[in-house]
Amino acid sequence: MRTLVSESQLRSPRGKAIYWTVFVVVAVAFTVAFVFPLIWMVLGAMKTAPELARVPPTLLPAKANVGAYVEAWNFMSLAHFFLNTVIVVLGAWLVQLAVDVPAAYALSKLKPKLGNVVLGMMLGTLMLPASALLVPTYLTITDVPLLGVNLVNSPLAIWLPGAANAFNIYLLKRFFDQIPGELIEASTLDGAGPVRTMWRVVLPLSRPVLGVVSILSVVTAWKDFIWPLLVFSDPQAQTISVALQRFAPDTPVNLLLAGLVLASVPTIVVFLIFQRNILAGLTAGSVKG
């Protein structure tokens, strides 16, 4: 495809020389800027605390102390906080799907009376900066109206507000809108009710959008910091991010670095596996046009 610089310009000897120079510079710069810091973190975890204090720093650990990862795992009881995080993240994902998919389907295909008003009120919340609602939502969590329960330190404090996700509903509804009405009609003529139609006809066709919504929700929940910080005041209930920043001041640097590496593994692995979907979802989702 033709871009800013034409192929003929690139093919000239001068063009070729410039192209490869730029290419090498970019390749080196990207590796140094985005890969090297992560390698430095992984290597740092394997150095001893006195070695980490050395100026100038050693490039490679004098003796690769892989055991630091195990030591960090035990020192900060990371198993416990990983489990907390997994519960929070998977629960958030399931609740989001269970709440947002039927809602988007109803708004897209059943179009009930006042459906547009409901949709508008949901999408309107997208305009609100999340931080403007921190305080009132926190107070709501401490004493949920009608139910009269306090959700502080419960995973429900993440799951339920997380399900009020207008962006999910927007993505899902936009996808459902494109499913031809004929398919729904055919299913209805076969005697299937709307719920059955959703389950049997619409959802199997919606795998791409369900994938995007799922990855978005899992990654967002794993990365989240400020809301878990507020609602998990009990150290035992905290997620990995909140626990790490609490441990940071009193943890030897090498163990803290090992903890950082371990906390990053899940999202990095998800990214490497679902790279294509994540990058496609990014461009489809973020410029909500």
Added chain:
Amino acid sequence: MSTAVRLPSAALGVRPAARLRRRLRENVTAYGLLCAALVVFALFSWYPIVRGVLLSFQQVNFVTAPTWVGLENFQKLFADPQFWEAWVNTLLFTALALVFGFAVPFAIAVLLNELRHGKAYFRLVVYLPVMLPPVVVALLWKWFYDPGPGLFNSALHAVGLPGLSWLDSPATAMLSLVLVSTWANMGSATLIYLAALQTISGDLYEAAELDGAGLWRRLWHVTIPQTRFALLVMLLLQLVATMQVFTEPYIMTGGGPGDSTVTVLLLLYKYAFFYNDFGTASALSLLLFVVLGVFGLFYVRLTRKAD
């Protein structure tokens, strides 16, 4: 509102009463499917919006019942020197973040779009930091910024430059936070620009070239106008996101040294969770909301126009 799923009722010979009943049943099913979403939105989105506004005019602690105090919360904020500092710091952060976070990803995207090799690798690595939990990024960079054995000063010393005090000096602390946050977030912007660049028709460049436009003129007269929409949307999204900066200053500086990195959100956190003064914290949220709401309205208008 018209019937969405147009059932061939006439063909089936259904009478109007039956149609009405079917329509009613459909509405009941639809609201059945919607009810969970309505409940969570009502409890955790719509109600907090209303409550946030009300709280701004109330005195709230957990000891006594909330009382109306009129504009007292706002007066308290305006009298707090940290309030003004927080806004100045936040605007400084936003401005610096725009300089780096807006221009750099666009330049990188334009450059990447010209490369014919290794694109998958570049796309992958620029997005790696986005996938790291922000807490990991903040703690990692705090270690990099260490003036002694930290990575950055070691690198500066290695090439014969003097080290900087990074987070430890009011002069450089905010800039240091901007650098972290740019590094962590530029991947998304870069890839969105890259996607926008790929939609530009090659004919436009061809035509510009025939007209004798050099590289820079093509960039200025074709590339930038053709990606104007993506650029504007990202500008607004970035403004809104950077004005809510919290994690980096909370973890890396705690607002210091002095008050040099106290941001609006950090101050809000302090009012709510150190002073338990939820009324004043809400008043601050309301002010932040009004400021960001203006950007939000621009954003909605912009995306509407594009649709």
